[in-house]
Amino acid sequence: MLAYAIRRILLMIPTLFAIIVVNFFIVQAAPGGPVEQMIAQLKGRGDVTARISTSGGEFAQGGNATSTAQTRGARGIDPELLARLNRLYGFDKPAAERFWIMIKNYLRFDFGTSFYSDRPVIQLVADKLPVSISLGLWTTLLTYLISIPLGIRKAVRDGSNFDVWTSAVVIVGYAIPGFMFAILLIVLFAGGSYFQWFPLRGLISDDWSRLDLVHKILDYFWHITLPIAALVISGFASLTMLTKNSFLEEINKQYVVTARAKGLTEHRVLYGHVFRNAMLLVIAGFPAAFIGILFTGALLVEVIFSLDGLGLLGFQAALGRDYPIMFATLYIYTLIGLVLTLVRDLVYMFVDPRIDFATRSA
Numbered sequence: 001m002l003a004y005a006i007r008r009i010l011l012m013i014p015t016l017f018a019i020i021v022v023n024f025f026i027v028q029a030a031p032g033g034p035v036e037q038m039i040a041q042l043k044g045r046g047d048v049t050a051r052i053s054t055s056g057g058e059f060a061q062g063g064n065a066t067s068t069a070q071t072r073g074a075r076g077i078d079p080e081l082l083a084r085l086n087r088l089y090g091f092d093k094p095a096a097e098r099f100w101i102m103i104k105n106y107l108r109f110d111f112g113t114s115f116y117s118d119r120p121v122i123q124l125v126a127d128k129l130p131v132s133i134s135l136g137l138w139t140t141l142l143t144y145l146i147s148i149p150l151g152i153r154k155a156v157r158d159g160s161n162f163d164v165w166t167s168a169v170v171i172v173g174y175a176i177p178g179f180m181f182a183i184l185l186i187v188l189f190a191g192g193s194y195f196q197w198f199p200l201r202g203l204i205s206d207d208w209s210r211l212d213l214v215h216k217i218l219d220y221f222w223h224i225t226l227p228i229a230a231l232v233i234s235g236f237a238s239l240t241m242l243t244k245n246s247f248l249e250e251i252n253k254q255y256v257v258t259a260r261a262k263g264l265t266e267h268r269v270l271y272g273h274v275f276r277n278a279m280l281l282v283i284a285g286f287p288a289a290f291i292g293i294l295f296t297g298a299l300l301v302e303v304i305f306s307l308d309g310l311g312l313l314g315f316q317a318a319l320g321r322d323y324p325i326m327f328a329t330l331y332i333y334t335l336i337g338l339v340l341t342l343v344r345d346l347v348y349m350f351v352d353p354r355i356d357f358a359t360r361s362a
Helices: 004-028 034-044 050-056 079-088 097-106 121-156 159-173 178-189 212-249 252-259 268-285 286-297 299-304 310-320 322-353 357-362
Strands: none
Touching: 004 097, 004 322, 034 097, 034 178, 034 252, 050 212, 097 322, 121 159, 121 268, 121 299, 178 299, 212 268, 212 299, 252 268, 268 286, 268 322, 299 310, 310 322
16 A cells, blocks of 8 residues: 555645646746836826836746737837836746746746735735635535435335435525625624624634634634535535435345355444445545535625635736636646645545555556
């Protein structure tokens, strides 16, 4: 297992490199960019020259490879000012040179400085990451804790009244997106129209630093209750049905009939034989589920509850063409996804020792 894990970790390096290469050169073909946006501001107000002269270092990050002087928006702009803009954002260098500088910096987890906030990207990511990790971990944990027992119960009692009524709840959860549940929870419980039991925004209270440890923990859970509830309600449906269908498929197989014929109890058959095989498909979806919740699923919920997380940061960076933040968030999410994929395979082997990826790789 150790040799397999080491090989997988080594394979992460070319995989991560290839993903960054593809995304870097896709960005080169995308219209617009920080220089073009600065030109638009220049045409709208007269303080851009001061902005350029007061901004610190240069940024050797990805950008649009098209020469700024050739763009339609650059017409009528002083060429010297255009050169200063390109130098400010690091676009005075060829795209290949910018790419290699970026790769060398990323190996040291040096993501440069944001184009617009003039703050180190690693500092921005560190500020936003706790919010996204909180949403992703708690939502994934609660979703699995609810969906797996519920799916097993539905499979065991397939066709019963319990299965029918819970299926109705699952259909509602599947049909309504998380942000709609978030709005409903705000209306009901956050002072919208009825009760004001939970705060409307933020991850912690303003006086959180002055609270003792117990009250800090309570304040934290008080703030994340509604966002987590919105994400769990909308996310448990598909996993519940996946669990149910996996167990139904295994329950109808011959080895289960044989185990029952040998006189094994239903609990032993279900959790000693069926569980190990049925859970493989559920475990396989964990990395994608976590990344989906962390980035796409929590994005609108972060906006609705004013939770300043990493998903919102990456979305705003994409809209504003803040390339250092765009590539940094991509790098971090890709790295997390690759690590979780390795964890998934290791859990595979733990759940079912018959699976040996190391032997197959050899």
